[in-house]
Amino acid sequence: MTRPTITEIRPHIRSYAELTSLEVELAKDRASLLVLPVGACEQHGDGLPLGTDNIRAAHVARAVVDRLTVLDERAGGDQGRAFVLPGIDYGVSPHHRFLPGTINIGPQLFIDLVASVVHQLADAGFDRLLVITGHGGNLAALGVIQQSLLATHPDFVFAYAPVSALATEATAALPRTEISGHCGESETSQMLAIDESLVDTDHLNPGATRLDDLDPRARLSRTKSPSTAVTFDRYADNGVLGDPRTATATAGEGILGEVVDRLVAYCQELQRL
Numbered sequence: 211m212t213r214p215t216i217t218e219i220r221p222h223i224r225s226y227a228e229l230t231s232l233e234v235e236l237a238k239d240r241a242s243l244l245v246l247p248v249g250a251c252e253q254h255g256d257g258l259p260l261g262t263d264n265i266r267a268a269h270v271a272r273a274v275v276d277r278l279t280v281l282d283e284r285a286g287g288d289q290g291r292a293f294v295l296p297g298i299d300y301g302v303s304p305h306h307r308f309l310p311g312t313i314n315i316g317p318q319l320f321i322d323l324v325a326s327v328v329h330q331l332a333d334a335g336f337d338r339l340l341v342i343t344g345h346g347g348n349l350a351a352l353g354v355i356q357q358s359l360l361a362t363h364p365d366f367v368f369a370y371a372p373v374s375a376l377a378t379e380a381t382a383a384l385p386r387t388e389i390s391g392h393c394g395e396s397e398t399s400q401m402l403a404i405d406e407s408l409v410d411t412d413h414l415n416p417g418a419t420r421l422d423d424l425d426p427r428a429r430l431s432r433t434k435s436p437s438t439a440v441t442f443d444r445y446a447d448n449g450v451l452g453d454p455r456t457a458t459a460t461a462g463e464g465i466l467g468e469v470v471d472r473l474v475a476y477c478q479e480l481q482r483l
């Protein structure tokens with residue numbers, strides 16, 4: 211039996227998992243861009259959900275693909291389509307295991323999982339993919355995958371990006387304590403912007419806010435380079451870096467907007483390759 215051929219992918223489809231087998235072949239033939247959201251299932255203080263990094267990564271991935279789809283429609287289909295892959299909601303979180311809820315799959319399993327997905331897509335004929343990680347702890351593993359792909363699939367374009375760290379301008383405008391990061395002002399603002407009902411505002415408590423309050427090893431770990439790592443109980447009992455009480459949905463919209471703008475501009479370059 212011969213399979214039918216199609217010439218169009220249904221315009222409302224934005225997600226890889228919603229494509230049919232016929233459509234996915236067309237998506238591959240047209241060099242579609244794939245966007246893979248990854249995150250972590252880990253403690254996010256007393257006020258944010260365990261899946262905070264997945265929720266932010268998935269939100270950004272969808273917003274980027276939605277924008278690219280509109281741009282493609284405006285260009286009469288010349289820009290190319292983009293699709294969000296099913297996300298990976300577990301990550302590299304050994305530093306967050308001291309509080310309940312964290313499920314750490316460790317760097318090796320994370321590398322194997324992402325690499326397996328990417329290898330199958332590359333072997334199927336896709337040639338460009340952007341990983342958006344809501345969790346900074348995955349970045350080193352993503353770097354390993356990127357280097358490994360140069361040996362196994364050198365023509366495959368594998369890009370990866372963090373979320374919060376891309377919003378340099380909006381973050382600079384944010385009132386932040388000297389130490390700020392995990393479950394702090396930026397991350398909490400983003401969650402308020404995405405879905406306020408997921409934030410337990412009664413339990414948004416400050417964590418580590420001043421370098422002078424840290425023990426010497428924890429203080430040293432805040433130096434970006436050279437790099438050392440500590441488990442987050444060394445920063446604060448509640449695992450929070452910063453003061454989430456000053457977070458606002460408006461600030462979160464600004465941060466997410468800047469992240470999406472930057473990624474859309476980058477993805478357009480990817481699509482032109």
Ligand SMILES: [Zn+2]
Nearest residue numbers: 262263393397
């Ligand atoms: Zn997070």
